[in-house]
Amino acid sequence: MYGQPVDTLVIGCGNLLRGDDAVGPVLVRRLLERGLPEHVQVADGGTAGMDVAFRMRGARHVILVDACRTGQPPGTLYKVPGAELEQLPPLEGIHLHAFRWDHALAFARWLLKDDYPQQIDVYLIEAGGLEFGAPLSPPVEAAMERLAQILLAELARPEPRP
Numbered sequence: 702m703y704g705q706p707v708d709t710l711v712i713g714c715g716n717l718l719r720g721d722d723a724v725g726p727v728l729v730r731r732l733l734e735r736g737l738p739e740h741v742q743v744a745d746g747g748t749a750g751m752d753v754a755f756r757m758r759g760a761r762h763v764i765l766v767d768a769c770r771t772g773q774p775p776g777t778l779y780k781v782p783g784a785e786l787e788q789l790p791p792l793e794g795i796h797l798h799a800f801r802w803d804h805a806l807a808f809a810r811w812l813l814k815d816d817y818p819q820q821i822d823v824y825l826i827e828a829g830g831l832e833f834g835a836p837l838s839p840p841v842e843a844a845m846e847r848l849a850q851i852l853l854a855e856l857a858r859p860e861p862r863p
Contacts, residue, residue, distance in 0.1 A: 707742045709856060710760040710818075712753055714746040714767040720835035721775065721828035724845050725766040727837060731849050741856050754809035763818040764852065765806075768828040768841070775829030776840030778848060783821025824848055 711732060713725030729743040737743065746753045746765070757763050769779070783806055810817055826845060829838040837845065 707760050708740040709742075709762045709764065710757065711741065711743045711764045711766065711852065711856075712746040712756065713743070714753065714765060716747070718833055720830040720832050721826075721838055721841040722768045722831050724768045724826050724828070724837060724841055728766050728845050728849060731845070732852065735849070735853060737853075738856055753805040754812060757805075757809050757818055757821075758813050758816045760818045762820045763822075765821065765823045766848065767823070767825055768831075769825040770828055770831075773827045774840070775827050775838055776844040777827035778844050779825040779827075781823045781825065783818075783823055 711729055713727070713729035715722045715725040717723045717726050726745045726747060729745055732743055744753075744756050746756075753765075763783070765783070771777075806821065826841055826848065829841055836842075
C-alpha cells in the first residue's frame with residue numbers, strides 16, 4: 702500500500718513514451734509479472750522525481766532503475782551506490798519540470814532525515830533510441846532482462862528490518 706514502509710522498494714524511472722527511456726517502468730512491470738517476495742514493493746517512478754522522494758520514506762533499501770546516455774553501447778549496464786549520487790545535483794533553482802531521480806535523492810536526504818533509506822542502489826542502462834512511440838531497442842531489452850534476473854535473485858533473499 703502506498704505510504705506504508707517496506708524493506709525493499711524498486712523504483713523504475715523514465716518515460717514510457719520515449720523508446721529506451723521506458724526501461725525503468727518496463728522493468729518494474731516485468732518484476733511484478735514474475736512475482737516478488739512479500740518484503741519487496743515496486744513503484745513506477747515515471748518522470749515524477751518528487752513522488753520518488755516521498756515514496757522512499759521508511760524503506761530500508763531502495764533500488765532505482767533508469768536509462769542513461771553516456772556514449773557507451775546501448776544496453777551497457779551500470780550499478781552505482783546511491784551515496785555517490787545524492788549530493789551531485791544542486792537543488793537551488795530546481796522546478797518540478799526539471800526534477801529528476803538524482804534530484805529526488807538529494808531532496809529525500811534533506812526531507813526524510815531518519816526515514817531516509819539505509820541503502821540505495823542505482824542501476825542505469827545505456828539507452829539507444831529515445832524516439833516517441835518507439836519500443837525498447839533489442840540491446841536495452843536484453844540488458845533489462847539480465848537486470849530483472851539479477852534483481853529477482855537478490856530480492857529472493859529475505860532482508861528483515863533491524
